[in-house]
Amino acid sequence: MELLRRSCRELGQTVIVVTHDPRAASYADRVVFLRDGLIASEVRFEVKDSLQQNLKIIMEQMEQLEF
DSSP: OHHHHHHHHHHOOOOOOOOSOHHHHTTOSEEEEEETTEEEEEEEOOTTSOHHHHHHHHHHHHHHHTO
């Protein structure tokens, strides 16, 4: 996941990952939550944010959405 994150940051690439793993999602700068094929919520992260901080926000959002 770090390689994908670095390629986005250093090479300006876009990577789309579909996952149910909040730890994998914490590497993203944008996480879109889907429910029944519709966008239920979205969070965006700054490059400077830590993976632990991102994971905490993702987990909180999942709890609110009852995932």
